[in-house]
Amino acid sequence: MSRARFDVKSYPGFVQLTVLCLLILYLPLMVVAVYSFNASASIVNWEGFSLRWYADVFTGPESAKFKLAARNSFIIAITAATVATAIATLAATAMIRGGRFRLRVLSLGLISLPLMVPEIVTAVATLIFFNTIGFERGTLTILLAHIAFCIPFAYLPISARMQGIEDTYEQAALDLYATKRQAFTRVLLPLMMPGIVSGYLLAFIISLDDFIITNFVKGAGVETLPTAIFGAVKQGLKPNIMAISTMLVGFSIIMVTVSYFVGKKDN
Amino acid sequence: MKNILKSTIAASALLAAAGAAQAEGKLAIYHWFEYIPQELLDKFAAEHDVEIVMDTYDSNEALLASLKAGAMGTYDVAVPGDYMVKIMAGEGLLDTIGEGELSNKGNIAPKWADPAFDPGRRHSIPYQWGSTSFMVNRDVYQGDINTTDILFNPPAELSGKINMLDSQGEVLAMASLHMGIPQCSTDREQLKALNDMLQEAKQHWASFNSDTAKEVLVSGDVAVGQIYDGFGAKARAEGANVEYAFPTQGYVVWMDNVVLLKDAPNRENALKFMDFLLEPENIAAVSNYARYGAGVTGAGEHMDPELATQPESNPPETAGAGVFIEVCDQQTQEVYDRIWTALKK
Amino acid sequence: MAGGAAGGGGTQGDTYKEARTWLLLPTWVTLSILVLVPVLLMLVYSFLTKEFRGGVIWEFTFAAYDQFFCDRGLFGDEPCSIEWTYLNIFWRSIWQAGLATILSLVIGFPTAYFIATRPARVRPLWVFLITIPYWVNLLIRTVSMRFMLREEGPLNNFLVWSGIADAPLQMINTNFAVQIGLFYSYLPFMVLPIYAAVERYNFSLSEAAADLYASKWTTLRRIVLPAVRPGVIAGCILVFVPSLGAFLAPDLLGGAKNFMIGSLIEEQFKGNAGNWPFGAAASMILLSMVLVILMIYARQQARAGGEER
Numbered sequence: 058m059s060r061a062r063f064d065v066k067s068y069p070g071f072v073q074l075t076v077l078c079l080l081i082l083y084l085p086l087m088v089v090a091v092y093s094f095n096a097s098a099s100i101v102n103w104e105g106f107s108l109r110w111y112a113d114v115f116t117g118p119e120s121a122k123f124k125l126a127a128r129n130s131f132i133i134a135i136t137a138a139t140v141a142t143a144i145a146t147l148a149a150t151a152m153i154r155g156g157r158f159r160l161r162v163l164s165l166g167l168i169s170l171p172l173m174v175p176e177i178v179t180a181v182a183t184l185i186f187f188n189t190i191g192f193e194r195g196t197l198t199i200l201l202a203h204i205a206f207c208i209p210f211a212y213l214p215i216s217a218r219m220q221g222i223e224d225t226y227e228q229a230a231l232d233l234y235a236t237k238r239q240a241f242t243r244v245l246l247p248l249m250m251p252g253i254v255s256g257y258l259l260a261f262i263i264s265l266d267d268f269i270i271t272n273f274v275k276g277a278g279v280e281t282l283p284t285a286i287f288g289a290v291k292q293g294l295k296p297n298i299m300a301i302s303t304m305l306v307g308f309s310i311i312m313v314t315v316s317y318f319v320g321k322k323d324n
Numbered sequence: 325m326k327n328i329l330k331s332t333i334a335a336s337a338l339l340a341a342a343g344a345a346q347a348e349g350k351l352a353i354y355h356w357f358e359y360i361p362q363e364l365l366d367k368f369a370a371e372h373d374v375e376i377v378m379d380t381y382d383s384n385e386a387l388l389a390s391l392k393a394g395a396m397g398t399y400d401v402a403v404p405g406d407y408m409v410k411i412m413a414g415e416g417l418l419d420t421i422g423e424g425e426l427s428n429k430g431n432i433a434p435k436w437a438d439p440a441f442d443p444g445r446r447h448s449i450p451y452q453w454g455s456t457s458f459m460v461n462r463d464v465y466q467g468d469i470n471t472t473d474i475l476f477n478p479p480a481e482l483s484g485k486i487n488m489l490d491s492q493g494e495v496l497a498m499a500s501l502h503m504g505i506p507q508c509s510t511d512r513e514q515l516k517a518l519n520d521m522l523q524e525a526k527q528h529w530a531s532f533n534s535d536t537a538k539e540v541l542v543s544g545d546v547a548v549g550q551i552y553d554g555f556g557a558k559a560r561a562e563g564a565n566v567e568y569a570f571p572t573q574g575y576v577v578w579m580d581n582v583v584l585l586k587d588a589p590n591r592e593n594a595l596k597f598m599d600f601l602l603e604p605e606n607i608a609a610v611s612n613y614a615r616y617g618a619g620v621t622g623a624g625e626h627m628d629p630e631l632a633t634q635p636e637s638n639p640p641e642t643a644g645a646g647v648f649i650e651v652c653d654q655q656t657q658e659v660y661d662r663i664w665t666a667l668k669k
Numbered sequence: 670m671a672g673g674a675a676g677g678g679g680t681q682g683d684t685y686k687e688a689r690t691w692l693l694l695p696t697w698v699t700l701s702i703l704v705l706v707p708v709l710l711m712l713v714y715s716f717l718t719k720e721f722r723g724g725v726i727w728e729f730t731f732a733a734y735d736q737f738f739c740d741r742g743l744f745g746d747e748p749c750s751i752e753w754t755y756l757n758i759f760w761r762s763i764w765q766a767g768l769a770t771i772l773s774l775v776i777g778f779p780t781a782y783f784i785a786t787r788p789a790r791v792r793p794l795w796v797f798l799i800t801i802p803y804w805v806n807l808l809i810r811t812v813s814m815r816f817m818l819r820e821e822g823p824l825n826n827f828l829v830w831s832g833i834a835d836a837p838l839q840m841i842n843t844n845f846a847v848q849i850g851l852f853y854s855y856l857p858f859m860v861l862p863i864y865a866a867v868e869r870y871n872f873s874l875s876e877a878a879a880d881l882y883a884s885k886w887t888t889l890r891r892i893v894l895p896a897v898r899p900g901v902i903a904g905c906i907l908v909f910v911p912s913l914g915a916f917l918a919p920d921l922l923g924g925a926k927n928f929m930i931g932s933l934i935e936e937q938f939k940g941n942a943g944n945w946p947f948g949a950a951a952s953m954i955l956l957s958m959v960l961v962i963l964m965i966y967a968r969q970q971a972r973a974g975g976e977e978r
Binding site: 184188194195276291 | 378382535
């Protein structure tokens with residue numbers, strides 16, 4: 058390497074641009090986090106450190122609304138992620154451990170469909186669909202829509218993981234007279250766990266964060282956290298929204314960190 | 325895996341429980357944003373042991389769009405403005421309130437008991453009434469503000485600092501007043517001129533927003549904002565140096581009404597809620613919160629005395645006439661829809 | 670997010686060959702009913718007659734597409750001339766999304782390159798740092814950006830305080846704000862695929878070029894860039910496609926004044942317009958555009974794959 062006339066790996070300005078990139082990514086979130094500790098009711102002036110807006114989120118006049126929205130969000134995210142992960146695990150088994158077959162490409166296309174169709178289009182299509190079949194909009198419509206678009210997100214890490222596991226393990230089990238079901242539940246599934254956990258967390262976060270589709274298919278008075286926040290933000294950014302946002306940021310970071318270390322331990 | 329399974333079962337159980345809890349004693353309200361005090365809803369909920377869910381919209385047109393987009397049968401009551409009551413009744417979206425079904429119907433102020441948009445109050449009761457005009461930040465502009473030129477042909481210091489309501493009815497009615505033409509004109513020259521005028525005026529506008537109409541004035545993001553009188557009074561109360569204009573060309577007046585929706589899942593509770601809002605004390609609480617007038621006899625006694633004297637509710641001598649928004653026939657309406665789309669493109 | 674996301678993906682044995690139909694059945698059923706059928710239904714809706722003030726009448730018509738492409742005057746009775754209103758909205762969306770993509774590339778490429786040239790041990794940490802913001806709700810990120818760009822917001826305060834600007838700049842409610850918002854929303858999508866490509870890049874190629882007296886920037890342009898091109902293209906698509914249909918950034922940062930495709934579609938269902946067939950038609954046109962882009966991409970990938978072999 059030393060024979061090169063210059064270090065081929067570094068370019069002037071790249072470090073600065075990387076710093077700029079991180080600044081752009083983090084600065085708005087940090088500013089909001091800082092202002093969530095502002096004692097003032099105005100978002101413009103800084104009047105000293107206070108936790109009042111965090112208290113406000115839990116006990117203030119809007120707390121009931123946000124608590125209900127948070128409960129809805131978590132119930133929907135847990136359920137959607139679980140169902141989507143189960144479906145995706147089965148699909149991955151067929152796709153990766155099912156040999157080559159004619160419908161394979163088509164199935165792959167179907168699984169990637171929610172990723173390819175722009176979100177606003179999915180939202181419109183789902184609304185039209187529920188409306189045409191006369192399915193009353195409510196929590197259930199949100200849940201169904203979320204399951205659909207969570208499947209590919211759960212599928213990605215699961216299938217990636219399964220590709221990395223050689224089938225010799227199951228073959229060995231089968232040679233030892235295990236049934237295919239046993240080979241699946243006792244050998245393959247435990248080996249796949251890190252992938253399944255990543256897939257589950259990914260689907261969970263995606264569901265928790267969704268706004269556009271939820272906004273189209275939600276029923277009367279059913280709010281999730283994003284729709285409740287959107288409703289509140291439309292009328293102006295208030296400090297209690299900043300507090301909620303900061304808590305969600307913290308929650309997301311914890312989730313991603315957990316999933317990162319689950320993945321790392323595995324390597 | 326077992327844990328995941330367990331949490332799913334728990335979640336489904338919660339979901340089912342949530343559904344069951346809502347099944348009895350419920351009332352679903354579809355309402356304007358920031359327009360009813362939470363305490364009043366709590367009071368009704370406590371008095372009648374019902375659980376209230378409320379969704380909000382930000383324009384009459386959005387209310388209609390959403391109801392026609394399959395939301396019928398999910399809400400019990402909504403709060404459309406005058407012209408929208410007429411449209412919704414025409415669309416068959418409203419249920420008829422039977423004779424004697426509202427025990428407080430007699431409380432409706434005589435002035436509002438038989439309005440043109442709902443003769444005999446067969447579908448609705450008065451909620452709040454007020455005007456729509458605009459406010460100007462007096463720190464930025466000191467000249468005469470009582471003219472629609474402020475919105476459509478603004479002086480240089482206000483250009484680019486104007487927020488319009490994201491509401492077709494209000495913007496186009498105001499524009500018609502500015503031009504001095506009827507609201508449902510079929511005269512091609514007038515319509516073309518209206519379209520040209522709006523395209524020109526758009527250059528001076530910063531944004532279309534209804535729900536942030538107050539915030540942008542308070543924060544100083546804009547210097548002029550089209551706004552409802554009571555919402556404007558709140559902006560002033562929050563410390564903005566803004567003044568409500570009563571243009572000599574005229575301004576929009578409106579009345580919002582609580583309507584009984586067809587296929588209301590909780591019709592009984594909806595009627596109870598209407599009766600509740602016809603109690604002078606209760607509707608006055610709305611007025612005190614939203615800063616608009618009420619249409620119920622005797623509500624004045626319970627109102628904040630400042631309401632009667634607030635500048636937003638008291639047009640000066642010079643003010644033009646207040647006009648209601650009119651309902652055009654389909655062919656005419658489609659031309660106005662095109663003008664609006666071209667404006668927002 | 671789009672395209673090769675689910676990847677070609679090789680198989681790994683055929684242990685569960687017999688069960689594959691059953692294993693795939695839940696996926697087929699769920700996604701067919703909840704995605705495929707709705708999209709086809711939307712196609713049908715785009716050919717239905719709109720009902721005055723929202724809803725549809727089940728009568729076949731081209732009216733929605735006619736409205737999109739044909740300007741028939743204010744009164745709707747002139748012969749068809751090209752309707753620029755919606756084409757302009759689409760053009761504006763393409764342009765805004767394009768600028769956001771270029772901006773992401775300018776910042777994202779050096780970042781990706783820098784990360785990929787760190788010691789292997791710390792690389793995952795850098796990647797982790799880039800991905801964290803993506804996991805924060807897009808709505809919250811857009812709101813934060815709105816707060817940053819306000820007339821009396823932190824950015825303007827900083828600009829005035831540091832003397833870079835004399836007076837606060839009008840940033841919120843402008844096209845610039847929308848571009849910044851889009852760029853900010855999808856920046857990690859640009860960095861990650863490029864990073865993956867640079868990481869696989871064989872740096873001895875650069876050294877060879879340097880030995881042959883190629884300058885630093887020539888090496889980057891002629892050797893590195895072609896080698897990592899698939900990653901760059903993937904990054905551009907991952908930023909461009911979601912930007913194209915974005916709804917939050919134009920609504921919250923652009924003042925809902927200069928429509929983009931997403932806001933146009935939303936308005937047909939939730940806003941003033943209430944024209945369902947038109948909203949469905951606009952959605953179909955957006956979807957076709959995205960699918961064409963993805964198909965070109967897939968073909969390129971296939972060709973690139975062919976060359977490698």
